[in-house]
Amino acid sequence: xxxxxxxxxxxxxxxxxxxxxxxxxxxFIKLGAAxxxxxxxxxxxxxxxxxxxxxxxxxxxxxxxxxxxNSYEQITSHNNFYEFTTNQSKVxxxxxxxDTSNWKIEVDGLVEKPMIIDFETxxxxxxxxxxxxxxxxxxxxxxxxxxxxxxxSKLIKYLKPLSSAKYIKFETLYDEKMFPDQSRGxxxxxxxxxxxxxxxxxxMNELTILAVGLYGSxxxxxxxxxxxxxxxxxYGFKSIKSISKISFVDKQPLNSWQKENKNEYGFYANVNPYxxxxxxxxxxxxxxxxxxxQRTLMFNGYEKQVASLYKGMDLTKDF
Numbered sequence: 525x526x527x528x529x530x531x532x533x534x535x536x537x538x539x540x541x542x543x544x545x546x547x548x549x550x551x552f553i554k555l556g557a558a559x560x561x562x563x564x565x566x567x568x569x570x571x572x573x574x575x576x577x578x579x580x581x582x583x584x585x586x587x588x589x590x591x592x593x594n595s596y597e598q599i600t601s602h603n604n605f606y607e608f609t610t611n612q613s614k615v616x617x618x619x620x621x622x623d624t625s626n627w628k629i630e631v632d633g634l635v636e637k638p639m640i641i642d643f644e645t646x647x648x649x650x651x652x653x654x655x656x657x658x659x660x661x662x663x664x665x666x667x668x669x670x671x672x673x674x675x676x677s678k679l680i681k682y683l684k685p686l687s688s689a690k691y692i693k694f695e696t697l698y699d700e701k702m703f704p705d706q707s708r709g710x711x712x713x714x715x716x717x718x719x720x721x722x723x724x725x726x727x728m729n730e731l732t733i734l735a736v737g738l739y740g741s742x743x744x745x746x747x748x749x750x751x752x753x754x755x756x757x758x759y760g761f762k763s764i765k766s767i768s769k770i771s772f773v774d775k776q777p778l779n780s781w782q783k784e785n786k787n788e789y790g791f792y793a794n795v796n797p798y799x800x801x802x803x804x805x806x807x808x809x810x811x812x813x814x815x816x817x818q819r820t821l822m823f824n825g826y827e828k829q830v831a832s833l834y835k836g837m838d839l840t841k842d843f
Contacts, residue, residue, distance in 0.1 A: 573597060578740030582652035582672050591658060594667040596739045598812045603746045604661065605765060606713050607696065607703035619745035621702050622766065627750050633771035634689040643750050647736065649682070650674040654740075655733055657756035659763075660795045660824045666809040671754055673735035677728045685724075689772035693721040694753060697768035714784055720753065720764040721777040721791070723833075731756055731829055734767075757823040757830045759793040790843040794834070795824035799843050 575596040603615040627643040652672050660666040680692065696718040700707035706716045726732065735754045736743055743749040748765025755762050761781055781789035788802050797807045797820040808817040823830050834842070 575739050576741045579742055580652055580672050580737045580740055582654050582737075582740070585654040585656045585670065587656050591656060591668045592811070593656065593670060594812055599667060599669055599738060600744045600746060602665070602667075602812055604663075604760065605746060605748070607705050607716065607718070608746075609705065610713055615746045616744075618704070621704070622745045622749065623702060624745070624750040624766075627768075629751070629767060630769045631683055631771075632769075633693070633773050634686040635772045636684040636686065639683075646679070646734075646751070650678050652736065655731075655735075655754070655756075657731075657754065658821075658824050658826075659754075659756065659760055660809055660820065662759040662761060662789070662793065662801060662806075664804065664806070664809055665812060666820075667812045670739055671733065671735040672737035672740065673733040673754065675730060676732045676734050676753070677730070679734060680724075680727060683770070683772075685772040688774050689724060690774050691721050691723055691772075691776055692727045693719065693771040693773055693777045694764045694767050695719055695769040695771075696764055696766050714780055717769075718764060718780045719777060719783075720762055720779050721773075722755065722762075723776075725833055726755070726830075729830060729833065731826060757795060757826040759795055761789070762793045792834075792839075792842055794830075794839065794843070795820065795822070796839055796843065797822060799840055 573595050601616050602612050604612060605615045605619065608615050608618040608621075624643075628640050629643070629646075630640050632638045652674055654670055654672055656668065656670045658666065659669050676692075685692075696716075697703075698706060698717040703716075705712050722732070733754045734751055735748075736751050738744070738747065743752065748763075751767050752765040753763045753767065762779075776791060779789075779791060781793075782791060795806075800806050807820055809820045810817045821827070
């Protein structure tokens with residue numbers, strides 16, 4: 525008899541709060557039973573949790589490590605996306621101005637062949653898979669999300685950076701017509717375009733993905749459509765949304781929040797319950813939908829998979 529070994533970062537099905545709904549939805553999708561929608565209890569369950577019908581083909585995460593999935597409504601109704609507003613509950617209603625049609629990503633810097641690659645090409649080239657990850661915001665809230673995407677390492681190998689490339693830098697789209705806070709110029713909340721970056725070994729780690737959807741459907745605009753970075757062991761602000769430019773560079777880039785306040789936000793932004801933010805503790809977090817706080821895990825629970833990346837570093841300085 526052959527046993528399949530579960531990877532350490534995969535989470536167990538038994539901790540999924542919406543397991544019944546999630547599994548029934550899967551069964552529903554397998555049946556391709558669009559004609560049965562109006563007569564089934566499944567439709568009522570989907571409507572209750574406001575989950576759209578799946579439109580992505582992907583390999584399912586078995587969720588063997590048992591985390592609790594937040595609902596689709598929770599994940600899409602509490603968002604930091606400063607280009608629209610600093611009010612997390614209003615982003616959902618304001619994000620309609622983001623136009624993701626004909627989306628392209630510019631690639632430049634230390635790469636064999638700079639190019640512009642369109643989103644449709646990416647979707648055809650890289651098979652999608654589900655990754656159920658913990659997501660921890662530096663503000664102290666968290667959730668568990670069933671992202672759909674592919675490993676960033678696959679895109680990097682396709683782009684062929686030069687050996688001199690030490691970091692990969694990302695930029696969010698800059699378009700004042702789509703993003704109201706960008707049009708405020710010097711009065712905007714932060715400097716734009718939003719910039720983030722990873723060291724190349726962080727980018728090549730198997731946990732690092734580019735996500736194009738969640739709960740089986742395309743990425744909602746308020747969550748960073750059409751494509752965003754997900755680095756599950758880092759605070760959420762590292763997972764840049766609506767990526768429109770990728771650059772390979774040899775010097776550590778200055779990310780947006782470092783630029784705003786380098787004493788409060790570092791380059792690495794690894795989830796670390798032992799290094800507090802200067803203005804609040806990072807030892808605990810409140811999961812969306814829950815009343816009591818829970819203990820925050822080192823590297824957000826992915827210590828076995830990523831701690832070696834930071835061996836020998838002083839994480840109180842390289843925070």
